[in-house]
Amino acid sequence: MSSEFEQNLEKYAEVILKVGLNLQPGQRLLIQPFDFSTPIFELAPFVRLLVRKAYQIGARFVEVFWNDPQLYLIRLQHASRDSFEEFSTWRRDASLEFTQKGDAKLTIDAFDPDLLIDQDLELMTIVERTALKHYKPVSELIMKNVTNWVIISAPVEGWANKVFPDLPPNNRKAKLWDKIFDICRVKQKDPVLAWNDHVNQLLARSKYLNHKQYTALKLNGPGTDLTIGLPKGHIWVGGREKSQNGIDFIPNIPTEEIATVPHRDMTEGIVTATKPLPLSIIIEDFTLTFSKGRVVSATAKKGKEMLDKVFEIDEGASYLGEIALVPHSSPISQSNLLFYNVLIDENASCHIALGKAYKPCLENGDKMSDEEFMTAGGNISLTHIDFMIGSGEMDVDGIIEDGTVEAIMRKGEWAFDV
Numbered sequence: 001m002s003s004e005f006e007q008n009l010e011k012y013a014e015v016i017l018k019v020g021l022n023l024q025p026g027q028r029l030l031i032q033p034f035d036f037s038t039p040i041f042e043l044a045p046f047v048r049l050l051v052r053k054a055y056q057i058g059a060r061f062v063e064v065f066w067n068d069p070q071l072y073l074i075r076l077q078h079a080s081r082d083s084f085e086e087f088s089t090w091r092r093d094a095s096l097e098f099t100q101k102g103d104a105k106l107t108i109d110a111f112d113p114d115l116l117i118d119q120d121l122e123l124m125t126i127v128e129r130t131a132l133k134h135y136k137p138v139s140e141l142i143m144k145n146v147t148n149w150v151i152i153s154a155p156v157e158g159w160a161n162k163v164f165p166d167l168p169p170n171n172r173k174a175k176l177w178d179k180i181f182d183i184c185r186v187k188q189k190d191p192v193l194a195w196n197d198h199v200n201q202l203l204a205r206s207k208y209l210n211h212k213q214y215t216a217l218k219l220n221g222p223g224t225d226l227t228i229g230l231p232k233g234h235i236w237v238g239g240r241e242k243s244q245n246g247i248d249f250i251p252n253i254p255t256e257e258i259a260t261v262p263h264r265d266m267t268e269g270i271v272t273a274t275k276p277l278p279l280s281i282i283i284e285d286f287t288l289t290f291s292k293g294r295v296v297s298a299t300a301k302k303g304k305e306m307l308d309k310v311f312e313i314d315e316g317a318s319y320l321g322e323i324a325l326v327p328h329s330s331p332i333s334q335s336n337l338l339f340y341n342v343l344i345d346e347n348a349s350c351h352i353a354l355g356k357a358y359k360p361c362l363e364n365g366d367k368m369s370d371e372e373f374m375t376a377g378g379n380i381s382l383t384h385i386d387f388m389i390g391s392g393e394m395d396v397d398g399i400i401e402d403g404t405v406e407a408i409m410r411k412g413e414w415a416f417d418v
Helices: 003-020 040-057 069-078 090-100 121-143 157-163 169-183 191-212 304-311 342-348 370-375
Strands: 028-033 061-064 104-108 149-152 216-221 224-229 258-260 267-272 282-291 294-302 320-325 351-355 384-388 395-399 405-410
Touching (some): 003 040, 003 149, 028 090, 040 104, 069 121, 157 169
Parallel strands (some): 028 061, 028 104
Antiparallel strands (some): 216 395, 258 320, 267 282
């Protein structure tokens, strides 16, 4: 590896730990895979760098959950068909303990989008639903920002092959690293300063929309004519957040979005995805129709069976839990790459999410029971699945309580200054 690469890798680790996670001296840290498909073993050198830097910052203790997706693949191919609701709880218990104690959590989201392409979809759905049920106590605390957390990514071979199939195989992973350094502002002269400036812009736009308190958003673009109602007391968030233990952190690296909670029962119209959605298999060219907040019909040119399985997870999976606005001029969009990774691709485009809503996006939401949250307009679900709907042709309007319509975005760009 070149000295330039090593320098960028060091700076990326610092951005993750100091800017994203804001790891505090004396905190413990858990490093974990996003799901069964994340090959943490392949990323061992990078994980070791993160662990070393965490201790240098002052971490009291660092734990790593190693993961090999080939073991999951072998299970799908050879395990008894009636065994897929089996679940080992020790990782869940450890993750819950770390969260409850206010320890920091770093999740790595990286996978081969084609690894599971020929596997039994029903079995994968059972595994996912089982894991979601067991991890519900953990995910509820994380989505209330009980502690500081961050999700990041790093290249693995299968993913790099998918993004850069036309490059020589030996160059693909290095190219993906280079792109991640770009979109995470690592190459800038002072990445920390660059991130502070960027986050301040996101916070300013969030503040503007919070002052407006629109009752609904109207989204128009190719194949999209959608109205999303917003509950009273909704809160736009972007970039930096504060955990319940008082630590400022940025939950996603990279991030270009400002987001809030839709009203569960007030989405009407049709929306067309503008990028593929990589789940266990990739869903492409899909359209959803909403009535009274619920998905009432869905079409897809590829992956329709996978899309249908999403709605089977639970009742809340058919309703929205997030609306996020991202300008078409974001660095990820301008890269003109499809990353096949939602953490990154969602920051190239306005997006919405099926499933669980983020309770801190509603006034006093983190203090509400699930029943109170739903009464106030929030959605409850085991899952949270973002998909991209924005483009350079997307217009977004805000609707005031008296019916006045104001421009928020035009042709994918902000229509207001901050």
